[in-house]
């Protein structure tokens with residue numbers, strides 16, 4: 001039974017799903033070193049934001065197939081390293097969207113009315129009504145930085161509260177911003193005009209210290225800043241200074257550059273600062289959502305099925321996957337076949353998408369072709385996660401062409417591999433939506449399904465040659481399941497494709513190539 005390590009607190013709903021297929025060990029509060037020391041036993045790791053999955057952890061995870069992040073941000077996982085090692089990293093892109101958005105909105109209202117400070121003062125025996133006079137959000141300007149899933153919900157609720165909306169997001173169209181009632185502006189203008197600035201961007205080099213001494217200096221003295229996205233997006237020292245000097249009116253933070261928050265000057269500030277311990281996703285609903293979402297994906301991957309929300313398999317979202325699955329199978333099979341026919345070191349792979357297939361997202365189809373191409377050499381070490389990297393490292397030049405006009409079958413896929421031992425091409429189609437047929441080998445027309453063991457010959461089309469191959473195989477006790485010949489002209493060159501029941505015994509291939517009329521022979525296992 002596979003083993004799953006759960007190293008952060010995860011809702012029971014997720015643990016129940018994992019337990020259906022795996023032994024589940026829950027060990028929380030591990031340091032990266034402690035995690036690295038035990039991870040080698042595990043097939044899967046499930047985390048929240050509390051676990052740091054470093055390079056060392058991934059290197060130690062010799063059996064790891066999947067890392068599941070029960071949440072959105074995967075900045076606590078060394079994703080490039082996981083990708084190199086072929087480990088799928090999955091998250092729950094939407095499970096906690098509402099929770100995080102509501103936390104940001106709660107922060108905005110709590111800041112405006114000094115809720116946290118007023119609560120503390122009443123509990124301390126005071127009754128200071130005047131000290132806690134607040135401001136209304138109605139008719140104020142809310143600036144949303146990052147108009148993705150969470151930012152959009154914040155914008156929607158902000159609009160319902162009667163706020164004017166500005167948004168800054170370089171990757172969002174003005175039509176999308178219009179739909180949300182936001183005026184799309186640059187960051188400078190947003191910071192100058194907004195009464196509330198709410199950050200909803202991912203953590204990446206471009207967003208590191210997006211809010212810093214300079215950007216804080218252009219904000220209104222009455223402005224309030226909210227960060228429920230990621231620590232590091234705000235320069236916390238610069239923020240503490242800006243708050244002390246009254247450059248802005250207040251700030252509410254849920255996330256920090258270092259978590260847990262250490263000895264920060266922000267902790268010294270009182271009524272105009274609210275600090276929560278990364279609680280954005282901490283609602284009962286969100287925790288059930290993310291735990292279920294990610295546990296299902298871990299279960300599926302352990303059962304050999306694809307994951308819905310893999311962050312390191314480009315273009316392979318659930319809905320794409322459902323539509324493309326038969327094409328991916330086709331592409332992988334043809335990649336495997338052409339890779340074995342080419343043998344040696346492959347220098348380039350050309351993939352031609354013809355007919356209907358050319359109308360689909362080609363990226364996953366290309367990845368499947370590369371996975372197939374490399375699978376004979378790398379076996380299970382290559383997968384959808386690392387196929388592109390492995391191909392790049394081997395210097396394989398990949399070319400994609402599309403021809404939507406071709407109208408044979410429902411579309412076909414042609415792969416051509418060029419390598420140190422020559423050039424080969426194969427074409428395949430799907431019959432009835434999911435049955436693979438190889439329809440062309442080196443431009444010789446055939447029509448055969450792929451089978452586990454196959455033998456291909458290139459020969460002169462002349463009487464007796466098929467019989468000789470049949471007898472030769474028979475003398476080596478090889479049973480032929482099916483046989484087909486493809487030729488372009490009578491008595492010219494031809495290919496013979498045989499499905500055989502067992503792998504070809506050692507030495508027989510060279511015997512086949514000695515048969516008069518045989519130019520070449522290849523054995524393939526798919």
Ligand SMILES: NC(=O)c1ccc[n+]([C@@H]2O[C@H](COP(=O)([O-])OP(=O)(O)OC[C@H]3O[C@@H](n4cnc5c(N)ncnc54)[C@H](O)[C@@H]3O)[C@@H](O)[C@H]2O)c1
Pocket residue numbers: 071072073074093096097100145146147148149150151168169170171172200201202203206207228229230254255278279280281282
């Ligand atoms: N506090 C929490 O507990 C909590 C919970 C959930 C999510 N989050 C974090 O909230 C953030 C937003 O999550 P989401 O689900 O909305 O993500 P998302 O991917 O849907 O949205 C992010 C948006 O940021 C935009 N963006 C990227 N670079 C930008 C830049 N340089 N400037 C401005 N905009 C930029 C993107 O175009 C995108 O629209 C993430 O950092 C996520 O990790 C925090």
Ligand SMILES: O=C(O)CC[C@@H](O)C(=O)O
Pocket residue numbers: 048049050070071072073074096278280281282
């Ligand atoms: O695990 C958590 O509680 C935080 C999750 C949140 O930061 C996220 O990115 O989804």
